[in-house]
Amino acid sequence: MSDVYAQPTTGAGPDAMCDLARFTTLRLGGPAGRITTATSGEEIVQSVREAQGRDEQVLILAGGSNVVIGDAGFPGTVVLVRSRGLRVLAEDEDSVTVRVEAGEPWDELVATTVANGWSGLECLSGIPGSTGATPIQNVGAYGQEVAETITAVQVYDRVEGVTGRIAAADCGFAYRSSVFKYSDRWVVLAVDFRLTRSPLSGPVRYAELARALGVEVGDRVPLADARATVLRLRAGKGMVLDPTDPDTRSVGSFFTNPVLDRSAYELLRERAADLGDPPAWPGAGDVVKVSAAWLIDKAGFGKGHPGPEGVAISSKHTLALTNRGGNASTAALVELAREIRDGVHHRFGVTLHPEPVLINCTI
Numbered sequence: 195m196s197d198v199y200a201q202p203t204t205g206a207g208p209d210a211m212c213d214l215a216r217f218t219t220l221r222l223g224g225p226a227g228r229i230t231t232a233t234s235g236e237e238i239v240q241s242v243r244e245a246q247g248r249d250e251q252v253l254i255l256a257g258g259s260n261v262v263i264g265d266a267g268f269p270g271t272v273v274l275v276r277s278r279g280l281r282v283l284a285e286d287e288d289s290v291t292v293r294v295e296a297g298e299p300w301d302e303l304v305a306t307t308v309a310n311g312w313s314g315l316e317c318l319s320g321i322p323g324s325t326g327a328t329p330i331q332n333v334g335a336y337g338q339e340v341a342e343t344i345t346a347v348q349v350y351d352r353v354e355g356v357t358g359r360i361a362a363a364d365c366g367f368a369y370r371s372s373v374f375k376y377s378d379r380w381v382v383l384a385v386d387f388r389l390t391r392s393p394l395s396g397p398v399r400y401a402e403l404a405r406a407l408g409v410e411v412g413d414r415v416p417l418a419d420a421r422a423t424v425l426r427l428r429a430g431k432g433m434v435l436d437p438t439d440p441d442t443r444s445v446g447s448f449f450t451n452p453v454l455d456r457s458a459y460e461l462l463r464e465r466a467a468d469l470g471d472p473p474a475w476p477g478a479g480d481v482v483k484v485s486a487a488w489l490i491d492k493a494g495f496g497k498g499h500p501g502p503e504g505v506a507i508s509s510k511h512t513l514a515l516t517n518r519g520g521n522a523s524t525a526a527l528v529e530l531a532r533e534i535r536d537g538v539h540h541r542f543g544v545t546l547h548p549e550p551v552l553i554n555c556t557i
């Protein structure tokens with residue numbers, strides 16, 4: 195465990211070393227009081243306990259790909275999660291259960307599962323960040339969610355000061371949500387996944403992916419084909435991190451797809467009558483999930499729409515807000531997000547909600 199930086203309490207002002215921007219994919223965020231790197235579950239717990247002992251606020255930060263940190267930064271201790279490792283907990287002819295340390299880079303894990311013939315994560319290829327962050331918002335893409343394969347989450351409970359295990363059924367997994375999101379209570383130390391031994395993917399559920407694979411929805415394809423095709427589709431949308439592509443300096447989708455009850459959806463259809471039916475998918479119960487990208491586009495915010503200081507909607511994906519210039523502030527990004535949210539509400543009466551976790555800023 196090492197302190198990357200501890201801000202002096204007197205003397206020199208904030209140093210570039212403590213700038214949180216370099217730990218986020220948006221390259222935005224002001225200074226931290228202290229930054230500590232933890233390379234094992236034990237070190238994560240120790241760092242959190244020490245910070246609590248100093249009466250400091252704690253921010254757990256891993257890949258920084260789903261956070262928007264304010265320009266004032268974070269006054270307490272930032273614990274950088276860098277623990278690594280995967281071990282097989284149980285296996286039989288049909289399945290394998292693995293425990294993966296929180297800091298394990300997510301896409302490296304997905305690549306390993308595909309190479310080993312473990313089916314269940316292949317459609318989640320190319321998502322940036324760490325394994326420990328995937329339960330936080332029940333990471334999902336192309337018809338798969340981690341909630342389908344997670345069996346348990348190993349945690350440190352900051353309220354009780356103990357480590358423990360939360361079974362998947364108690365994680366409150368929902369669309370881009372769980373009991374962990376916006377809760378300071380739990381630190382994820384490791385995640386257990388049960389994967390199916392199979393050379394084939396699960397049934398392909400996402401129409402765009404099925405089309406790209408040349409199969410029907412519901413078909414299965416070789417795991418490596420699913421992974422390669424998802425990576426190709428994602429790259430075309432700027433949804434795979436690429437240091438040379440400013441469209442990937444983002445948090446991925448900035449807004450979640452709004453989930454509307456039937457009457458709200460009918461009202462939306464009326465307000466959008468001149469545009470045709472908004473793309474939508476039935477959800478659990480009598481709700482409808484509507485495409486946020488469509489709403490944003492039809493409200494007049496197309497790809498490349500500029501905000502202040504060089505922030506802009508991605509040129510490849512309407513849902514991604516990007517820091518293209520390099521010198522932008524979080525305030526500028528938030529201003530663009532507000533303009534879009536208010537514009538969509540004005541045009542369609544639907545409120546968009548941010549997908550990333552906002553830290554010391556608000557839209």
Ligand SMILES: Cc1cc2nc3c(=O)[nH]c(=O)nc-3n(C[C@H](O)[C@H](O)[C@H](O)COP(=O)(O)OP(=O)(O)OC[C@H]3O[C@@H](n4cnc5c(N)ncnc54)[C@H](O)[C@@H]3O)c2cc1C
Nearest residue numbers: 256257258259260323324326327333334335382445446551
């Ligand atoms: C180009 C791009 C594409 C993306 N595509 C997708 C996508 O398709 N689907 C999707 O769901 N997401 C997507 N995302 C969002 C993001 O990659 C995921 O949410 C990812 O899981 C975040 O991981 P991270 O390690 O970067 O988390 P961070 O950004 O470091 O943290 C995110 C939140 O989780 C908390 N956290 C992180 N680790 C822990 C831990 N060990 N214990 C407790 N709390 C923790 C943090 O405090 C913070 O609140 C995309 C992002 C980008 C930049």
